[in-house]
Amino acid sequence: xxxxxRQQRVAELVADAKAIIxxxxxxxxxxxAIAARLEALAAYSHLWSEAEFRSPTDVEREQWYLxxxxxxxxxxxxxxxxCRGQRIPPHNHTTWACIAAVDxxxxxxxxxxxxxxxxxxxxxxxxxxxxxxxPGRTIALMPDDIHAVANLHAPVIRHIYFYGRAVEVxxxxxxxxxxxxxxxxxxxxxxxxx
Numbered sequence: 001x002x003x004x005x006r007q008q009r010v011a012e013l014v015a016d017a018k019a020i021i022x023x024x025x026x027x028x029x030x031x032x033a034i035a036a037r038l039e040a041l042a043a044y045s046h047l048w049s050e051a052e053f054r055s056p057t058d059v060e061r062e063q064w065y066l067x068x069x070x071x072x073x074x075x076x077x078x079x080x081x082x083c084r085g086q087r088i089p090p091h092n093h094t095t096w097a098c099i100a101a102v103d104x105x106x107x108x109x110x111x112x113x114x115x116x117x118x119x120x121x122x123x124x125x126x127x128x129x130x131x132x133x134x135p136g137r138t139i140a141l142m143p144d145d146i147h148a149v150a151n152l153h154a155p156v157i158r159h160i161y162f163y164g165r166a167v168e169v170x171x172x173x174x175x176x177x178x179x180x181x182x183x184x185x186x187x188x189x190x191x192x193x194x
Contacts, residue, residue: 003052007068010077011068013037013038014068017075031096031098034140034162036138038098038099039136041160045103053065053158055156060083062080063081064078064079065192065193065194066194073168074164075163076166077163078163078167079102079160079161083156084156089175089176089178091173091176092173094144094172094173095164095165096142097164098141099133100159100160100162101138102158102159103135103158104134104151104159106132106133106134106157108131108139110129110146111146121183123176123181123183124181143164168188172185
């Protein structure tokens with residue numbers, strides 16, 4: 001329905017992101033500028049409709065769609081649709097990442113790592129902030145930033161995620177267990193649909 005317009009606007013986002021990183025190198029400022037471009041793309045809600053990206057069932061809980069990626073698996077864009085009550089535990093990305101809302105509010109809880117990471121499998125985190133990612137408000141994350149996400153209220157929310165590298169190739173990500181004080185390699189539970 002809107003595939004051609006979506007393809008054009010995504011190509012513009014990728015070109016902008018490449019230019020931003022080339023001009024400023026990888027910094028929080030650069031990733032914030034990319035997040036602003038992603039927010040503008042998310043505002044075209046007709047590009048992310050139920051008709052083209054079906055919502056997850058109550059059993060599935062979450063649905064990932066790979067919208068675009070470069071041939072070398074960089075600059076990967078996804079649509080994520082998440083049911084109410086779905087939570088993703090604290091994790092890092094090992095690449096830059098931006099999230100913008102198409103519809104609904106995704107609560108992002110940000111953490112600070114207190115230990116130095118020298119003891120494998122052990123980790124101590126402290127909550128440092130919460131960010132409500134909703135229309136008009138994005139989040140930009142650096143490779144080592146740690147966050148957890150949740151949909152607490154809406155039946156289904158839709159957000160677009162933009163990563164420096166595709167999540168399918170991020171094999172060094174960590175997921176953290178706050179209560180146990182542990183961490184382990186993160187395996188993506190919900191495969192993305194192409």
